[in-house]
Amino acid sequence: MNKKLLYIVCVVTVILEVVVLKIMHLGHGYFEFEEIPAFGALIGFFGALLIVIVAKSLSKIITKREDYYD
Amino acid sequence: MIDFIHPGLLLIVFSLLLPAFPKKLRGPYSVFLAASGFLLTLIAEPGLYGYINLFGLKISPLVRVDKLSLLFAYIFSFIGLIGIIYCYHIDDWIQQMAGLIYTGASIGVSFAADILSFYLFWEMLSFCAVLLIWAQRTKEATEAGYRYILVHIAGGLSLFAGIIILIHQTGSYEFSSFMNNSNELYWWLILIGFVLCAAAPPLHAWLPDAYPSATIYGSVFLNPFTTKAAVYALIRGFPGAEVLIYLGSVMAVYGVIYALLENNLRRLLSYHIVSQVGYMVAGVGLGVVTLGLNGSASHAFNHILYKCLLFMSAGAVIYTTGKEKMTELGDVGRFAPLTAICFFIGAFSIAGFPLTNGFIGKSPIISAAGEIQNIFAYIMLNIATCGTIISIICKMGYYTFFSDRKSDYSVKDIPSNMKISMIVTSALCLFIGILPKLFYQYLPYPMDYEPYTAQHILDTFGIFSFTALVFILFLKRLKPKAYINLDIDWFYRMGCRLSVKTLDRTIVPLEYDFINMLWKRLMDKVTIPLGRLVNIFETESMGRIPLFASKMAKTLSDSFSQIQSGRLQDYALYMIISVSVALILYITL
Numbered sequence: 007m008n009k010k011l012l013y014i015v016c017v018v019t020v021i022l023e024v025v026v027l028k029i030m031h032l033g034h035g036y037f038e039f040e041e042i043p044a045f046g047a048l049i050g051f052f053g054a055l056l057i058v059i060v061a062k063s064l065s066k067i068i069t070k071r072e073d074y075y076d
Numbered sequence: 077m078i079d080f081i082h083p084g085l086l087l088i089v090f091s092l093l094l095p096a097f098p099k100k101l102r103g104p105y106s107v108f109l110a111a112s113g114f115l116l117t118l119i120a121e122p123g124l125y126g127y128i129n130l131f132g133l134k135i136s137p138l139v140r141v142d143k144l145s146l147l148f149a150y151i152f153s154f155i156g157l158i159g160i161i162y163c164y165h166i167d168d169w170i171q172q173m174a175g176l177i178y179t180g181a182s183i184g185v186s187f188a189a190d191i192l193s194f195y196l197f198w199e200m201l202s203f204c205a206v207l208l209i210w211a212q213r214t215k216e217a218t219e220a221g222y223r224y225i226l227v228h229i230a231g232g233l234s235l236f237a238g239i240i241i242l243i244h245q246t247g248s249y250e251f252s253s254f255m256n257n258s259n260e261l262y263w264w265l266i267l268i269g270f271v272l273c274a275a276a277p278p279l280h281a282w283l284p285d286a287y288p289s290a291t292i293y294g295s296v297f298l299n300p301f302t303t304k305a306a307v308y309a310l311i312r313g314f315p316g317a318e319v320l321i322y323l324g325s326v327m328a329v330y331g332v333i334y335a336l337l338e339n340n341l342r343r344l345l346s347y348h349i350v351s352q353v354g355y356m357v358a359g360v361g362l363g364v365v366t367l368g369l370n371g372s373a374s375h376a377f378n379h380i381l382y383k384c385l386l387f388m389s390a391g392a393v394i395y396t397t398g399k400e401k402m403t404e405l406g407d408v409g410r411f412a413p414l415t416a417i418c419f420f421i422g423a424f425s426i427a428g429f430p431l432t433n434g435f436i437g438k439s440p441i442i443s444a445a446g447e448i449q450n451i452f453a454y455i456m457l458n459i460a461t462c463g464t465i466i467s468i469i470c471k472m473g474y475y476t477f478f479s480d481r482k483s484d485y486s487v488k489d490i491p492s493n494m495k496i497s498m499i500v501t502s503a504l505c506l507f508i509g510i511l512p513k514l515f516y517q518y519l520p521y522p523m524d525y526e527p528y529t530a531q532h533i534l535d536t537f538g539i540f541s542f543t544a545l546v547f548i549l550f551l552k553r554l555k556p557k558a559y560i561n562l563d564i565d566w567f568y569r570m571g572c573r574l575s576v577k578t579l580d581r582t583i584v585p586l587e588y589d590f591i592n593m594l595w596k597r598l599m600d601k602v603t604i605p606l607g608r609l610v611n612i613f614e615t616e617s618m619g620r621i622p623l624f625a626s627k628m629a630k631t632l633s634d635s636f637s638q639i640q641s642g643r644l645q646d647y648a649l650y651m652i653i654s655v656s657v658a659l660i661l662y663i664t665l
Binding site: 009012013015016019020022023026027032033034035036037044045046047048049050051053054055056057058060061062064065067068069070071072074075 | 329332337443445446447449451455463465529530531535536538539541542544545546553557558561562563569
């Protein structure tokens with residue numbers, strides 16, 4: 007997996023979000039908090055982080071061996 | 077002139093003939109039948125048809141064809157055709173017949189105008205589903221099928237109770253919005269029946285339990301019909317019910333959290349059904365603006381396409397390798413490129429990447445949340461998108477198709493009919509994604525909505541790239557492990573086990589003791605004394621009979637032995653006498 011390419015894509019996305027939405031004003035959000043620069047990137051990062059953290063901490067309780075029900 | 081032929085009834089009735097066909101004709105016949113069902117749906121004209129006299133009550137109309145029911149009937153009949161093509165090569169008429177009836181019943185659900193025929197078709201869905209699960213013919217599938225049908229019977233009973241109260245209270249048989257009488261008892265009962273079939277937590281555990289246990293062909297039929305029929309029923313009956321906004325938002329996140337932990341391919345996809353149906357349920361709740369309802373309908377339509385594509389690709393992986401756990405797979409992409417391409421089209425669609433039908437399907441729902449200013453739904457649905465990306469594209473895609481091989485398996489090519497149905501569905505996913513306006517005109521309510529705005533596209537790019545970044549950061553920790561995850565079904569699986577154990581400890585010993593005591597008393601008081609009596613009778617009376625017989629035999633043999641002297645001259649004398657007697661007889665006669 008090419009990690010460098012992904013880092014470049016991330017940076018380009020943030021730049022595009024800021025340039026197109028904040029400097030050129032080519033869009034509007036539904037809420038005020040969407041006006042934060044690079045909102046998509048933020049919700050992507052923290053949303054995924056939240057999902058991973060919740061899933062990992064939940065797995066301490068719910069993850070069992072495959073023959074659990076046998 | 078017949079102005080309407082019910083495609084669902086046609087499928088149900090004529091699929092019953094399938095077993096009568098010779099083996100080689102079953103595949104072509106089922107494809108022909110599914111295709112004619114699809115064509116009949118395409119030519120159906122909007123309107124109200126049919127009536128029936130039931131116990132002196134005239135129920136009319138029976139069939140309602142409008143834009144909403146047509147949209148669902150189109151996709152149900154189309155995906156039935158795709159599924160039948162996918163299982164064209166198999167030699168198992170039960171699966172083909174169940175698939176056809178399943179398709180027919182879901183078309184019937186979407187066309188039903190009165191609540192009784194709706195209920196009839198609705199219940200038919202569960203029974204077809206359980207046939208498809210049992211068709212796997214393993215112990216695990218049998219048990220999962222029983223759990224499936226028990227949960228659905230419970231939901232069906234709740235729905236039926238609601239329907240009976242509804243008919244009793246209002247006297248109307250019509251199936252339309254119940255929102256005028258919200259929060260009445262029957263409103264809740266019917267809602268519970270519907271959301272159980274929509275797999276909303278905590279009533280969702282039947283879905284990830286049963287769907288991975290079915291055959292690979294069965295799960296292609298299972299995933300579109302029951303849950304999406306429930307979405308249709310919710311759109312029809314509960315538009316704008318506020319409770320559904322929160323239920324759906326929680327569902328959407330709940331499903332992806334579980335999906336992220338899963339190891340079994342089809343169970344991971346099953347949890348994604350829960351998550352995606354969550355969007356639709358939330359959309360129904362947001363239906364105070366028609367954008368929400370349109371969003372639900374369009375998302376259901378598109379979801380059926382890409383979800384079937386994903387299940388077909390997962391089925392192709394299982395068919396190719398014989399494995400269905402990510403811990404045993406790894407590099408399928410190397411030798412099954414077509415499956416990999418189809419899978420990634422489906423995966424990008426479900427995550428809602430621009431130019432796929434997932435993007436244009438769910439955008440209206442999220443926009444509806446924005447328009448109503450519901451922050452909770454808006455944030456939750458966006459977070460669910462992150463979860464979808466990380467669990468299906470990143471985790472399942474990477475660890476199934478592009479990582480290292482983890483176990484030995486032989487590889488076989490998939491039949492061309494499976495390829496055809498996968499390619500057609502992928503093409504349609506992209507086609508709808510590229511030309512959304514063409515699709516939007518079939519939605520139930522008129523709307524002027526543009527999914528491809530700069531804001532929306534860039535937000536989506538941001539979500540995609542940064543979710544992938546999180547996946548890279550957690551690559552090691554998200555590696556699939558050979559474990560299972562407990563869900564709500566733990567309560568009834570363990571509950572049933574506990575109740576059996578409790579019975580073993582309480583009622584069973586009690587019963588045994590009681591019966592044992594009775595038995596002992598019977599033995600002591602009746603059987604043994606009776607036996608003694610019989611014994612006495614035998615020795616006293618019956619014992620004399622053999623004694624008498626033996627005595628008589630002795631007497632007889634004693635007298636007979638006097639003739640048998642043992643001397644030769646006696647025997648010679650007997651011979652001469654008998655020969656002369658014979659001679660005399662011969663001469664005289």
